[in-house]
Amino acid sequence: MRAIILLLLFCCAVCVSAVTRSLQYFYIGSSEVPNLPEFVVFGMVDDVQMIHYDSNTRRAVPKQDWMSKVTGHDPQYWDTESRGFSNAEQVFRNNTEIAKHRFNQTGGIHVVQLMYGCEWDDEFEDIQGYYQYGYDGEDFITFDVNTETWITPVPQAVITKNKWDRDADGNTKRTKYLTQDCVDWLKKYVDYGQESLIRTVLPSVSLLQKTPSSPVICHATGFYPYRAEMVWRKDGVEIHEGVYKGEILTNNDGTFQMSVYLDLRSVIAEDWKRYDCVFQLFGVKEDIVTKLEKALIKTSETLLGWSRVTIITVIGAFVFLIAVTGLIIYRKKTVSKTPGNSAEDIICDNEDRKSLDKLVSFTKESSTLNL
Template identity: 45%
Template sequence: MKSLFLLLLFCHVSSPVKHSLKILYTASSGIQNLPELVIVALVDDVQAGYCNSNKTIEIHQEVWKKLFKDKPELMELCTRWCFDILPKLFKSTLDRIMQQFNQTEGFHILQYMESCESDEQTGNTYLVEGGYDGEDFISFDVTKRKWTSQKPEADVIKRELEADKDRIEETVYLITQTSSVWLKLALNYGESFLLRTVPPSVSLLQKSPSSPVSCHARGFYPDRATMFWRKDGQELHEDVDHGEILPNHDGTFQMRVDLNISSVKPEDWRRYDCVFQLSGVEDDSVITLDKAVIRTNWVPPSQVPAGAVIGVVVGLMLLSVCITGLFIWRKKKNNGSREIRRDVL
């Protein structure tokens, strides 16, 4: 595993913003059409690379494609570990855990994550966790060099791991030291990409006149952003619901914050505005609460087109005719069946 982590651990970044790398491993047993091992690398929570034991490997974003193009030995290293070494390691580990649960068949999944987050102000934080069949199983404290089991079945494996002192020291070294060796190479290729800022598209949405107004920001990067409602320049905390920051398929992010307007008088609407702040961008994105700019799919009943009403009425009439015809058809069929039975008898 040492060589794989050397490729992608972008920790200790000399930047005032946070950067993180997460490597997610998913080993499975008994699931058809799913590779026995899938590995995903996330840089700043955006997928950077993917490979599986079915001999598929993908590099995402042009900046990382260029890195591997310029350094073909890295691709060769990743390929060997993903296609050969790691599948064997995770298969044996999964088999060992199944034994602890007295399982010999069925669908089972082992998930394992190693992550590193770097912050110039607070330092580096590390996380090593393992889960089995959707539940926490075991974790590793890098600072204390200690494994912790979350289930009784993990106790035996915990003792085995702690007995392997060399493996513990290698794990600690990989996460806390070796990444700095590869930092310069990573920043040479990815610093501008990792430090880029993309402003959002901010809009107001509302399902119906009685629904909260949602301020929605989409397509921004990075995910270090805040959004809030304010009245007369003062941030609001009541009647406000904050949503989580969610990823988009293109690597950008989206978020929303809802405002309950049930107690807001129409003449006071323009006293409210939504503010979006993005780390690294000086100017805020501000949009004022205004009915004219709210987007909605709701149509008042009185404004439903006459053609649509006529279409519904005609549709109901046709449905009634069909149902009536069905009853008549079934009645004739039943009468005919009785006549046939009489003839036979």
């Protein structure tokens, strides 16, 4: 469980401004994590999953309708992606063993993570590309786009750094992808999926408490997009003492959930009415305010049933949580067609297809680096 705790601590919300867009790919290889695939790949645009692969299904699949249109509904594309990810799966299995050996470890839960992609500020045209590996929730090795060399904070990765630094041609290609090709495709994805990427869904908010002496939990579920905030207030002022904020988790339908805890052991019953929970969703002006009233709190068996459902959701979505919140190593609607764009208009033309082939080639290359 130690590695799982490390990973949860390692994950945090990705804060994105109104004009910053992102394209990210996550590769996650694990050993001895119960009830989860040994290898998972996610592709994300603005925190929205567009592609998925795991070692249980051994198939790459689009997760958004517009992603199918980008690839021209070409089954050969997805066959190629599946084969590439399958090869990467074996590499990650080997890399996990290599990392364990370098850290003098044997069995137990261990995770190798790769995150690469780019961020683009459409107002200032600022571009940031990154390509970084982590091991058990800690920094392992990171690519420096400016110098086209590798940086590592741990001695166990020096062998890898020296090996990858010698591949000057590969590093130059990686820089080009991160600073040019990646941004070009990010712009295309944002254009293709704009209706999905800008949609908002408000959550249902509940107050939960296990026992009379337990913290009161303000729980919001079913919201979209990922960028949200929830706080406890007293007399209309945000408070921090006695407050614990949980991570944002994903639901199976692609929406999200979050909780914030309030310790009321030192608060007399008469003062409960002075507290409320406030949920704020990016892009929505009106906040959802829930007054702290005992009659609204779900307890005992009701809470126990909720907890079971939540635990199942967390287990099923754990790896996706890692992808959605980002691996900080350095740091059910169908999409409608945009008016004026037919399916033929959205499908990639020949030039786009050539670029897509280059993107696929880089993805396969980047995912098969041996430590």
